[in-house]
Amino acid sequence: MIRVTTPLENVEALQAGDEVAISGVIYTARDAAHQRLVQLIREGKPLPFPVEGAVIYYVGPSPAKPGEPIGSAGPTTSMRMDGLTVPLLELGLKGMIGKGGRSQEVVEAMQKHKAVYFAAVGGAAALIAQHIKSVEVVAYPDLGTEAVHRMVVEDFPAIVAIDTQGRNVYEQGVAKYRQPMAEGSK
Amino acid sequence: MRVIRYEDIVAQVKELCLDANCTLPMDVFEALVEAQKKEESPLGQNVLDAILENAKIAKEKKMPLCQDTGLVVVFAEVGQDVRIEGGLLSEAVDEGVRQAYQEGYFRMSVVGDPLERVNTKDNTPAVLHVSLVAGDKLRLQVAPKGFGSENMSALKMLKPADGVQGIKDFVVKAVSEAGGNPCPPIIIGVGIGGTMEKAALLAKRALLREVGSRHPKPHVARLEEELLELVNKTGVGPQGFGGTQTALELFVEVYPTHIAGLPVAVNINCHVARHGEAVL
Structure with missing residues (x-):
């Protein structure tokens, strides 16, 4: 287990397959927030949070019960954000947390701008919520669960899924455990 | 009346x-425990540990x-x-x-x-x-x-000549292409026959069956077992990180169809396979 703190530095040291525990501030954004963030970038306007060295978590949490910082908060499917990710990497985004693979375009931009992609366990949302200590909305409150939240996390469990050299745990893992199929099944 | x-x-x-939403059905929980024992990938085992721990926290705290x-x-x-x-x-x-x-x-x-x-x-x-x-x-x-898994579902109007092999190829392809997106280990519902919408409905309905149950028709039960074995050879594994436990279960439902058709629908459910029933 490798301890990682935000804002991220020396991300080149992280390798695909490493299990990490992330502590510090992370920001949430998913489909609707990404559209707005990219629109701001296109218009040359400032973003609502400091993106340099930042980690974005693709999540739409369930509402907090009274006295709790947040409800369940597991990762959503990252590929939906693929078409809106490169402009953020160009501005210095260093980490993303989600689930599932990424497009070739994103992987190449991650190599170019030295960023890592972490995978959290999809569906382990109650477990992950135990590592989120405080939450506040920093932009787009009208989006509800899809608003940009600033989260303080402690030992948030994740895996380095794709590293700065383009090594990819999805490709490596599947290749390792794939078994031959008879009768032309593929 | x-x-x-x-x-x-x-x-x-x-x-x-x-x-x-807060309590995993016992059949699914037990299947996850079994999968944890059978998984060969160390990373996959850790993922399954986290999933089991999550189920305990959710139940205890009444959290989704x-x-x-x-x-x-x-x-x-x-x-x-x-x-x-x-x-x-x-x-x-x-x-x-x-x-x-x-x-x-x-x-x-x-x-x-x-x-x-x-x-x-x-x-x-x-x-x-x-x-x-x-x-x-x-x-x-x-x-x-949940829609992480729903988005990875697929439907195809096969030709009768495609037969069982065509069905196998289509199901394996759907699971392989879905990779980690539907939150494996998954449960798969396969609907075969009827019309386009009937096949989709059969696939959805299949997801409600109890893990471990087999179809009453022997040839369909055999197909369920063969398909489950095949999808677990894809290497996708827990969360798509690679492994032997890609699917916990696979159910097939069938319905009469037209002489010219072989509709096949694949509905994928994540490991949080929520369902409940009651009779009034």
């Missing part, structure tokens, strides 16, 4: 939604297992000798969903129009499938469906 009251349906749907508490799918079997009094069945189902999602602190994940995309803010409407059956009971099956 036996009378079933609107309020009783509301209360039952509410209870099923509250329970399904997954933040995506889904679009609620309800199968209602209405006995022909039942009269529902006090309101419409569909409205009772939606009211039950509305109350559960508010009281349970569940995420509201439904937009009222797929193009305008404005959140309905109460997770309604549900997707309700009604069938008329003999008797004087009302059977309700409630399955909140």
